[in-house]
Amino acid sequence: MNKYPFGSSNNPNKSSSYYAYQRGNNDFDLESGSVRKSRKPKTLFAKMFGTRIHHLFKLHPVLVSIALVSFGITVLIFLSSIYESQFRSAVAYKKNDLDNDVYPFANLKNLVMVAGHSVYTSSNCGKMDKEESWFLESYQKHPGQAATFLSHIEEGVEAAGKDDEALLLFSGGETRKEAGPRSEAQSYWAVAESKGWFGKDDVRSRALTEEHARDSFENLLFSVCRFRELTGSYPHNITVVSYDFKEERFAHLHRSAMGFPESRFRYMGTPASLESKEGALKGEAMVRAQFQEDPYGCVGSLWRKKLKRDPFHRTIPYPNGCPEIRGLFRYCGSAPFPGSLPWDSSVSNL
Structure with missing residues (x-):
């Protein structure tokens, strides 16, 4: 009987490990009890295809190059479409998350807009109330002009206070280079703040700004x-506060361009200074x-004025x-804009 334990060699000075399965690329044939070398997969088709491409490249190098480049571009387009689809899904997912957030003023239903000047x-x-406290264009430099701005601010606060x-919203962007990067909207809000909101303290919590408008339509x-x-x-x-002589522009031209119902639009105009x-x-x-002629202010002199x-x-x-x-x-x-809008009678509001 072999005195050496199972799994050891006959030489006690030489150790070896036992493996249940043969290592390497060989296969053990259970029927014959012998080890056979594994067969490598046939590559005849691949070799023939490669040879054919090589032969065609020698005959028509330009055409083959174009074909290969076209194939590569097709693959890239396919991969990019997959990536874009995944990216859009991720964006949509994030958007849904944002949509689920509570809007800060979701309980408010009506808009009072004061156009900045x-x-x-x-x-x-x-x-x-002094003209020197405001940046005025040449056509605005008249006594009493500053007082008209305060009148607009107060009218807006009063209208919001009743509802x-x-x-x-005070509306108006950074429209004057010489005035620096200060917006008309922030100017009006700051004045209302300094005036103690004309005794309507509750309006402050729902008074904000729109700081990008460059003309009345954008207001x-x-x-x-x-x-x-x-x-x-x-x-x-919607209630709009501005000068009384601009009522036709706001209440008819701009409102009609936006397709907003006349029955739900109100205009509050204050007079200009006498001079x-x-x-x-x-x-x-x-x-x-x-x-x-240009209801949306997108061409000609109105567009240049915006710029x-x-x-x-x-x-x-x-x-x-x-x-x-x-x-x-x-x-x-x-x-008029031909598409549907949220305030159309046939379209339900959000």
Whole structure:
């Protein structure tokens, strides 16, 4: 009997390990009890294909190169489409997460918008009714002009104070280079703050700004989008505060361009200063005629005016916050916007 334990060699000075299965690329034949070398897979087809490609490349190098490049591009397009699909799914997932968040003013239903007309530049809050405290264009340099700005601010606060479901937005961007990077909207909000919200303290918590508008149409359009960002819905009613001589422009031209129902639109106009009234009426007639030809302010003199009123090249975030009216932002034409809008009678609001 072998005196060495199972699994050891006959030489006690030489150890070896036991393996239940043979290592390497060999196969153990149970029937014959012998070890056979594994068969390598046949590569005849691959060799023939490679030879054929090599032969074709010698005969038609340009055509073969184009074919190979085209094949590579096709593969890349296919892979990129898969990646894009996965990326969009991830974005949609994140968007759904955001949509589930509570909007800060979801309980508000109506919009009160005060259109800005100037930037407050004084460091002294006690001179808000003085013309030198505001940056004024040449056509605005008249006695009593600053007081009209305060009148607009107060009217907006009063209107919001009478409606507990109203969001007050001061609208106007950084439109004056000489005034520095200060927006009209922030100027109006700061004045209201200094005035103690004219005794309507409860309005402060629902008074915010829209700081990108460069003209009156954008005052309205951008404020509606800003309302959507803050409430998650579009305004049921809109109240606009500006000069009385601009009522036709806002209440008819801009409202019609946006397709907003007349029955849900209200305009509150205050008079211009006495010395500026005549010039203001002439200027308004000219601007109104321009908007009649170009309702969306996207060509000609109205478009050039917008560019001039963006001295700091601010990136406009809209319509990211109001995707349902993306088409309205992109539309440019003399006819009314042909698409459907959230406030259409046939379209339910958000």
